[in-house]
Amino acid sequence: MSEKTTHNHIVEAADQLFYRQGYEHTSFSNIADAVKISRGNFYHHFKSKDEILDAVIHVRLANTRKMLDQWEIEGKTPEDRILSFIHILIGNRAKIKRYGCPVGTLCSELAKLNHGSQAEANKLFTLFRTWLCRQFILLGRKTDADELAMHLLARSQGVATLANAFHDEKFIKQEVKLMCDWLRSSTESTAQAEHSSNPSL
Amino acid sequence: MSEKTTHNHIVEAADQLFYRQGYEHTSFSNIADAVKISRGNFYHHFKSKDEILDAVIHVRLANTRKMLDQWEIEGKTPEDRILSFIHILIGNRAKIKRYGCPVGTLCSELAKLNHGSQAEANKLFTLFRTWLCRQFILLGRKTDADELAMHLLARSQGVATLANAFHDEKFIKQEVKLMCDWLRSSTESTAQAEHSSNPSL
DNA sequence: ACTTGATTAGGACGGTCATCCTACTCTTGC
DNA sequence: GCAAGAGTAGGATGACCGTCCTAATCAAGT
Numbered sequence: 001m002s003e004k005t006t007h008n009h010i011v012e013a014a015d016q017l018f019y020r021q022g023y024e025h026t027s028f029s030n031i032a033d034a035v036k037i038s039r040g041n042f043y044h045h046f047k048s049k050d051e052i053l054d055a056v057i058h059v060r061l062a063n064t065r066k067m068l069d070q071w072e073i074e075g076k077t078p079e080d081r082i083l084s085f086i087h088i089l090i091g092n093r094a095k096i097k098r099y100g101c102p103v104g105t106l107c108s109e110l111a112k113l114n115h116g117s118q119a120e121a122n123k124l125f126t127l128f129r130t131w132l133c134r135q136f137i138l139l140g141r142k143t144d145a146d147e148l149a150m151h152l153l154a155r156s157q158g159v160a161t162l163a164n165a166f167h168d169e170k171f172i173k174q175e176v177k178l179m180c181d182w183l184r185s186s187t188e189s190t191a192q193a194e195h196s197s198n199p200s201l
Numbered sequence: 202m203s204e205k206t207t208h209n210h211i212v213e214a215a216d217q218l219f220y221r222q223g224y225e226h227t228s229f230s231n232i233a234d235a236v237k238i239s240r241g242n243f244y245h246h247f248k249s250k251d252e253i254l255d256a257v258i259h260v261r262l263a264n265t266r267k268m269l270d271q272w273e274i275e276g277k278t279p280e281d282r283i284l285s286f287i288h289i290l291i292g293n294r295a296k297i298k299r300y301g302c303p304v305g306t307l308c309s310e311l312a313k314l315n316h317g318s319q320a321e322a323n324k325l326f327t328l329f330r331t332w333l334c335r336q337f338i339l340l341g342r343k344t345d346a347d348e349l350a351m352h353l354l355a356r357s358q359g360v361a362t363l364a365n366a367f368h369d370e371k372f373i374k375q376e377v378k379l380m381c382d383w384l385r386s387s388t389e390s391t392a393q394a395e396h397s398s399n400p401s402l
Numbered sequence: 403a404c405t406t407g408a409t410t411a412g413g414a415c416g417g418t419c420a421t422c423c424t425a426c427t428c429t430t431g432c
Numbered sequence: 433g434c435a436a437g438a439g440t441a442g443g444a445t446g447a448c449c450g451t452c453c454t455a456a457t458c459a460a461g462t
Contacts (some may be wrong), residue, residue: 005411006410006456018363020313020317021313021314022225022310022313022314023315024223024225024226025225025314027448027449028449028451029448029449035446037410037411038411038412039411039412039413039450039460040409040410040411040412040414040451040453041409041410041411041412042450042451043451043452044408044409044410045409047451048450048451049450049451079427098312099312099313100309100312100313104309104362104366105309105313107362107366108301108305108306108309108362108366109212109223109310109313109364110220111299111300111301111365111366112221112223112226112300112301112306112310113222113223113226114222122366122367125363125366125367145398147375150363150372150375150376150378151376153359153363154356154360154362154363154372154376155355155356155359156359157358157359157362157363158354158355158356158357158360158362159355159359160357161305161308161309161358161359161362162351162354162355162358164308164309164312165305165308165309165312165323165326166323166326171351171355174348174351175351175355177351178352185219189345207440228418228419228420229419229421230418230419238440238441239440239441239442240420240441240442240443241421241422241423241424241440241441241442241443241450242439242441242442243420243421243438244421244422244423245438245439245440246439248421249420249421250420250421287413
């Protein structure tokens with residue numbers, strides 16, 4: 001994995017804390033305690049809390065890119081790869097139940113704070129969006145690929161939000177099944193459905 | 202409407218600020234400035250910030266109940282009423298684009314803060330859930346009514362989250378159309394679909 | 403051994419926060 | 433007219449925040 005530098009330790013600890021407690025609610029003391037480092041010592045590694053946030057976002061972006069690239073290699077078909085995306089919800093269901101989606105909750109919080117790193121955080125969404133978009137294009141849905149990508153992204157977000165609110169893992173599995181069915185019925189007729197009255201397919 | 206008491210002014214101002222800035226990021230000074238009242242004077246009306254939050258939640262619950270009751274009167278069919286629910290997204294699209302869903306973002310924030318009023322805030326979700334559930338039962342879907350209610354709730358949440366992140370109102374309209382189509386195809390065959398392999402209908 | 407630069411610890415600073423306190427100003431009933 | 437209580441103002445308090453500063457420690461090259 002990554003080197004065992006203090007720098008990385010800080011970013012990893014901050015990453016976890018930002019996810020579990022939120023960015024604003026996580027203080028320097030919290031991170032310091034987690035890394036077991038003096039509070040004032042941070043400023044040799046980061047100029048400000050915002051800079052830590054940026055580092056966290058970029059690590060998340062890099063990890064996500066790595067994951068998507070891996071799927072691009074492993075997944076035989078675009079459909080397989082999209083299924084891998086959907087199954088993130090299953091793999092992370094315990095954490096999602098407790099803390100929600102790491103991407104969605106961070107973007108929502110930064111939007112409320114009107115924080116300068118909103119655009120950077122939103123790149124996490126864009127990353128998934130363009131990747132999904134590409135998979136749908138490969139499935140022959142070039143005209144509505146982005147709509148389908150956004151649709152899937154939105155459904156994942158909704159599932160995470162409600163699973164978190166209701167502390168319900170079963171609901172995640174239930175909705176994942178629906179999403180898989182939706183995808184399957186989407187690929188049954190490989191032909192374009194451009195002029196269909198029901199673009200949900 | 203409600204009386205013009207200072208108490209109500211505080212709750213209304215807090216309601217707006219909690220929605221726009223988040224609960225934690227809203228200070229007593231912010232609310233004081235909005236109501237044009239001295240900071241220290243709050244404690245004649247509320248014992249603590251948490252108490253203001255509880256008041257805000259209960260006002261939102263009351264308003265939501267009123268809205269749903271109204272739809273119960275106006276909407277000729279259960280389908281009409283569910284359409285009214287879906288069209289909240291259209292009516293509030295400008296605010297959703299800027300601040301997300303008032304219910305979802307509040308519940309997410311309180312979950313991160315591990316706040317004592319989480320259960321109260323979640324009642325807002327439960328309110329919609331049980332109401333939608335009842336409508337689906339009236340549509341003859343008594344076996345999977347709750348699943349359908351949760352499904353619709355989740356999709357609304359996802360739409361709000363992404364519309365906020367991407368600052369995209371068009372996406373809201375696009376997804377609302379899909380949700381309406383989904384509902385329509387759901388009611389076309391009024392018969393039960395209990396043993397269908399695709400419960401999304 | 404000694405210097406040099408990176409790393410660390412821990413306290414100081416100014417600001418903001420929720421909360422509390424006290425004094426002042428209304429209103430209202432007698 | 434006055435007493436009493438509700439409502440108001442604004443400052444004090446202590447805690448915590450992000451940030452900064454300084455001195456101590458460590459590592460490495462000479």
